[in-house]
Every structure is written in structure tokens, then in C-alpha cells.
Amino acid sequence: MKSLLETMFGAIIGVMVIMMSISLTDAVVATSINGATDMAQDNSVRLATGEMQLHLRNASRVLASATVSGTVYNTGPTTLVVAAPAFNAGNSSYFINGQDDTIIFTYDATNQEIRETIVASGGTARPQRTLFTIGRSVTDITFTYNCRQAFTATVTGSSTTYTLATLPVAASVKAYVNGTLKATAVANSVVTLTDTVTANDLVQVFYIPQTFSASAPVTEVTFTIQQSSRGARAERTTTAQGSARLRNYRN
Numbered sequence: 544m545k546s547l548l549e550t551m552f553g554a555i556i557g558v559m560v561i562m563m564s565i566s567l568t569d570a571v572v573a574t575s576i577n578g579a580t581d582m583a584q585d586n587s588v589r590l591a592t593g594e595m596q597l598h599l600r601n602a603s604r605v606l607a608s609a610t611v612s613g614t615v616y617n618t619g620p621t622t623l624v625v626a627a628p629a630f631n632a633g634n635s636s637y638f639i640n641g642q643d644d645t646i647i648f649t650y651d652a653t654n655q656e657i658r659e660t661i662v663a664s665g666g667t668a669r670p671q672r673t674l675f676t677i678g679r680s681v682t683d684i685t686f687t688y689n690c691r692q693a694f695t696a697t698v699t700g701s702s703t704t705y706t707l708a709t710l711p712v713a714a715s716v717k718a719y720v721n722g723t724l725k726a727t728a729v730a731n732s733v734v735t736l737t738d739t740v741t742a743n744d745l746v747q748v749f750y751i752p753q754t755f756s757a758s759a760p761v762t763e764v765t766f767t768i769q770q771s772s773r774g775a776r777a778e779r780t781t782t783a784q785g786s787a788r789l790r791n792y793r794n
Contacts, residue, residue, distance in 0.1 A: 588770045591657050591678030592785040595623075598646045599764055599787035602627040605688065607757035609645050611660055611673070618755050621650040623686045623764065625789075629667035644669045648677075650684045657681055657768070682769045682780075688755055689763040691792070696720075696744040703740050705748060707732045709756035716750045762792035 602625035608617045609624045618624045629642035645662040646669075657678035663671045694705045705718075713729045720740055728735040734748055752759050765786035772779050 587679045588681070588768055588781065588783045591681075591768060592766075592783050594659065594677045595648055595766060596785050596787045598627060599625065600790060601630075602646065602789050603643070603791050604789065605755075605761040605764065606645070607755075609647055609662070611645075611647065611662060616647050616649060616660075618686075620685050621652075623648045623766075625764075627669075628790075629664045629669070631666055631668045639664070639666055642667065648686075649674075650681065655679065655681050657684060678768065678770070680770050680772055682771045683767075684769070685767045687751060687765045687767075688759070688761045689765065690750055690752060690759045691762045692748050692750075692760060694746040694748070696740040696742055696746055699739070699741045701737060701739045703736050703746075705734045705736070705746060707734060707748060707750060708758040708760070710753045711750035712753055716748065719747045719749075720744050761789065763788040 604626050605618055606624040606626055608615055610616070616622050616624055624645065624647050626643040626645055629639040629644050630637055631639060642664040644664055644667050647660040647662075649658050649660070650656075651658055651674075656676045658674040659672055659677045660674055661669055661672040663669045690708075690711075692705075692707060696703060710732050711729065711734075716727055716729050716734060718725050718727045718734060718736055720736070720738070721744055725736050725738045725740075728737060736746070740746065755761075763786060765784065768783045768785075770781050770783070
């Protein structure tokens with residue numbers, strides 16, 4: 544027969560094994576929950592990126608602002624307002640002539656959410672939405688507006704100047720003459736081509752404005768989303784980027 548000491552020792556070992564099993568089970572459950580949370584966060588930012596790109600590709604222009612139910616939304620670093628042609632598959636031309644839907648993306652910093660509002664015009668297939676959440680656990684979002692202005696050179700020579708519609712980020716300015724990149728100098732909103740141009744040359748200047756301006760022709764919108772999720776042991780941060788050229792500027 545086993546001694547009392549052996550019996551007690553066996554009981555202690557058994558208890559330790561049970562406790563280790565419970566601890567391991569808790570760790571697996573915690574890992575599973577955290578993994579599911581991370582997956583949900585990843586899906587959220589992917590869905591937000593896809594939703595914004597979808598509407599931007601169909602938008603015709605960026606609007607300076609829109610008022611919905613008394614709230615004014617101004618296009619800027621964290622808010623985007625666009626107009627997109629109303630459409631309906633049952634319409635003979637698909638698009639409804641003369642009608643636009645207004646689409647607003649805004650960032651709710653308090654709740655860390657990206658919200659979508661759609662002001663749908665009559666007969667459109669787009670759903671009416673008010674502050675519909677498309678992204679969660681978002682710590683920041685930034686919209687960047689890419690502009691393009693076209694000029695026709697009026698004289699032949701060097702040091703010709705072209706005035707942009709608004710102040711650009713100087714480092715973002717790129718000028719092309721008949722499709723060829725040329726050297727430039729930028730002072731405020733004036734771009735000077737240091738190379739020689741010929742009268743009637745096509746001069747296109749691409750730039751990012753310092754701040755959004757309704758007078759600057761936006762051709763493409765890019766955005767960066769930062770998202771954070773906290774697991775049991777560490778905080779996980781992800782960054783997603785997207786861009787879309789507006790439908791009127793695809794050529």
C-alpha cells in the first residue's frame with residue numbers, strides 16, 4: 544500500500560495538472576477572442592476603404608460643403624463631400640440626367656468611427672443614409688486632394704509663369720509640357736517653368752493644395768486610415784491607404 548506521503552504527493556501533482564490545464568484553456572480562449580477582435584478590426588478598415596473608393600470612383604466633383612438636417616459638413620482633412628451622378632438600372636441611360644447624390648464621409652473622433660451620409664435624389668438607386676458607421680476603432684483619417692490645372696502657353700521662351708487657383712504644397716508641384724516633366728520654381732501660387740516652351744504648348748500642373756479650395760480642380764482623392772485595437776498583451780496599430788480618381792478625370 545502507498546504511504547500517506549505518497550498519496551498526498553500524488554494529490555498535489557493532480558491539482559497542479561488541473562490548474563495548468565485551466566490556465567492553458569484560458570490563454571487559448573483569450574488568444575481566440577483577441578484574434579477574432581483583430582480580424583473584425585481588419586475587416587472594418589477594409590470595408591471602409593472599399594466603400595469610400597467605390598463612391599469616389601463614381602463621383603464627378605468634390606464639393607466645398609453640404610448641409611444635412613442643419614449640420615454643415617465642410618470638406619477638409621477629415622471630412623469629404625462629393626457629388627455623384629444619380630443612377631438607376633431601370634433608366635434608359637442608366638444615369639439620371641441633371642441629378643446628383645451628395646455623399647459625405649466624416650470622422651467621429653469621440654467614438655473613433657468613420658461615418659457615411661448619403662443624400663439621395665429622387666429615383667436614384669443609392670440608399671439614403673445618415674451617419675452610417677463604415678469603420679470602427681479609427682484613431683485618425685486624413686484626406687488629401689490632388690489637383691490638376693491645364694494651361695496653354697501663350698508665348699515662346701523660358702521663365703514663363705502660371706498662376707494656380709490656390710496655394711500649393713511646393714514640394715508636390717509637377718509641371719508637364721506636352722506630357723514631358725519640366726523643371727519648375729514655385730513662389731506662393733505662381734509656378735515658373737525654367738525650361739523653354741513654345742506658344743500653344745499644353746502645360747499641365749499637378750499639385751496638392753495647402754488647404755482645400757473649391758476653386759482648385761480636384762482630380763483625385765487619397766486617404767489614410769489609422770486604426771488601433773488592444774489585445775490582452777499589446778496594442779495593435781494598422782494603417783490603410785486608398786485613392787480614387789474622379790470619374791470626370793479618368794483620361
